[in-house]
Amino acid sequence: MTIRYPRPLRPGDTIGVTAPSAGVVPALQERLLHAADVVRAKGYDVRLGETPTGEGIVSAPAEVRAAELTAMLTDPAVRAVVPPWGGELATDLLGRLDWDAFGADPTWLVGFSDVSTLMLPLTLRTGVATLHGQNLMDTPYDVPEGIVGWWDVAASAQDGGALVQRSPRRFRSSGWDDYEHEPEVSTWTLDAAGSWRRLEGEDPAAPVDVRGRLIGGCLETVSLLAGTPYGDVARFAAEHAPEGLVVYLDILEWEALEVGRALWAMRHAGWFDAAHAVLVSRTHAPDSDGFTQHDAVRDALGDLGIPLLADVECGHVPPYLALVNGALARVQHGPEASVITQRLVP
Structure with missing residues (x-):
C-alpha cells in the first residue's frame, strides 16, 4: 500500500x-x-x-x-x-x-x-x-x-517537489495572546532564542541527517492509542513505510515522569521499531523532582541507536511547523541550521 x-x-x-x-x-x-x-x-x-x-x-x-x-x-x-x-x-x-x-x-x-x-x-x-x-x-x-x-x-x-522548513531558532517563552481583547492579533511574540537539541550519543553536536515517513501527534492523547486499533504504528510502518519512520511527538503538559511512562508504553507497542529518528517538541511542561523532560526521552529511547531531537517546533509552543503525516521527510540538524524537507510522494 x-x-x-x-x-x-x-x-x-x-x-x-x-x-x-x-x-x-x-x-x-x-x-x-x-x-x-x-x-x-x-x-x-x-x-x-x-x-x-x-x-x-x-x-x-x-x-x-x-x-x-x-x-x-x-x-x-x-x-x-x-x-x-x-x-x-x-x-x-x-x-x-x-x-x-x-x-x-x-x-x-x-x-x-x-x-x-x-x-x-x-x-x-x-x-x-x-x-x-x-x-x-x-x-x-x-x-x-x-x-x-x-x-x-x-x-x-x-x-515530489520539496517543502522545506527551517527552525527560526526563536520561540515564545510563555503565555498566550488575549483573543478576547485582541481578536485580530497577527504577530507571534517570539521573545526567546533556542535551537533543536540532540539528546542521545556522546557528542550532542554531531550532525543529524535521516529520512523516513513522518508520523506523530500530541503525546498526551496519541500515547493512549498505543496497543489499540487506532494506534498501530508498527503495522503502518510495515504496510506504508518501507523507508522507515520519523516519529514526532508534541508534549503539552504532562510532567516528565508521565512522559517517560508514556514513551515506554509506546515503545512496548512497537512505535519506534521502524523509527530512524524521534523528534519531541519544545515544551513548558514541568520536570519531576530533578528528572527532566529530556531525561524522560533519554530513559525510554536513549538506547535505540537513533537520533533523538528535542525542542522541535512540533508542539504547543509557538511557532508551529506544518508536518504531513505520511510524507517522506529528510531531517537535518547541526550547529548552523535545523531543517526538515518533506515530499508528498506515494
Missing part, C-alpha cells in the same frame, strides 16, 4: 470548520470569525458548522460531533477540514467514525493538539495523509521566516 494525499487546494475550494473536541466560548468567538475571514481572504470559501460555537469540555454530544465531522470529510465540495483548536476528548469519536468512507475521496484534515487524536488514526488505518499544523485560531498569525502555513502545504503540488 502507498500513501494517498488529498488533492491540492485550489482557489474557490471550501474549507470546513467543525469542532470534534472543544468549541469556542462566546468571549473568543470574534477570533473564530476573524480567522474564518482570513481564510476567505486567501481565496477560499468557509463553511462554519454548528459545533465550533459549542461550550463545555466538548462542543456537542459525541454523535453530533461525529456526524458533523463525517459530513464535512465526505462532502466532495469540502477540500479541507480545519477545527478551531483541540480540546480533551476527541477520543470518544474513534468508534463512531467510518474510516473507510474518509479514504474514498480524501480531504485534508488539519490541526494539532487533540485533533491529532483523529488525524493519526486516519493516516494509520487508511494511508491517507493528514496535516499536523496550525489550527484555525492560529491561522491569522504571520508565519515566521522558514516555516510554511498549513494553507500553503495543502495547496502544494504533489509531484
Whole structure:
C-alpha cells in the first residue's frame, strides 16, 4: 500500500470548520470569525458548522460531533477540514467514525493538539495523509521566516517537489495572546532564542541527517492509542513505510515522569521499531523532582541507536511547523541550521 494525499487546494475550494473536541466560548468567538475571514481572504470559501460555537469540555454530544465531522470529510465540495483548536476528548469519536468512507475521496484534515487524536488514526488505518499544523485560531498569525502555513502545504503540488522548513531558532517563552481583547492579533511574540537539541550519543553536536515517513501527534492523547486499533504504528510502518519512520511527538503538559511512562508504553507497542529518528517538541511542561523532560526521552529511547531531537517546533509552543503525516521527510540538524524537507510522494 502507498500513501494517498488529498488533492491540492485550489482557489474557490471550501474549507470546513467543525469542532470534534472543544468549541469556542462566546468571549473568543470574534477570533473564530476573524480567522474564518482570513481564510476567505486567501481565496477560499468557509463553511462554519454548528459545533465550533459549542461550550463545555466538548462542543456537542459525541454523535453530533461525529456526524458533523463525517459530513464535512465526505462532502466532495469540502477540500479541507480545519477545527478551531483541540480540546480533551476527541477520543470518544474513534468508534463512531467510518474510516473507510474518509479514504474514498480524501480531504485534508488539519490541526494539532487533540485533533491529532483523529488525524493519526486516519493516516494509520487508511494511508491517507493528514496535516499536523496550525489550527484555525492560529491561522491569522504571520508565519515566521522558514516555516510554511498549513494553507500553503495543502495547496502544494504533489509531484515530489520539496517543502522545506527551517527552525527560526526563536520561540515564545510563555503565555498566550488575549483573543478576547485582541481578536485580530497577527504577530507571534517570539521573545526567546533556542535551537533543536540532540539528546542521545556522546557528542550532542554531531550532525543529524535521516529520512523516513513522518508520523506523530500530541503525546498526551496519541500515547493512549498505543496497543489499540487506532494506534498501530508498527503495522503502518510495515504496510506504508518501507523507508522507515520519523516519529514526532508534541508534549503539552504532562510532567516528565508521565512522559517517560508514556514513551515506554509506546515503545512496548512497537512505535519506534521502524523509527530512524524521534523528534519531541519544545515544551513548558514541568520536570519531576530533578528528572527532566529530556531525561524522560533519554530513559525510554536513549538506547535505540537513533537520533533523538528535542525542542522541535512540533508542539504547543509557538511557532508551529506544518508536518504531513505520511510524507517522506529528510531531517537535518547541526550547529548552523535545523531543517526538515518533506515530499508528498506515494
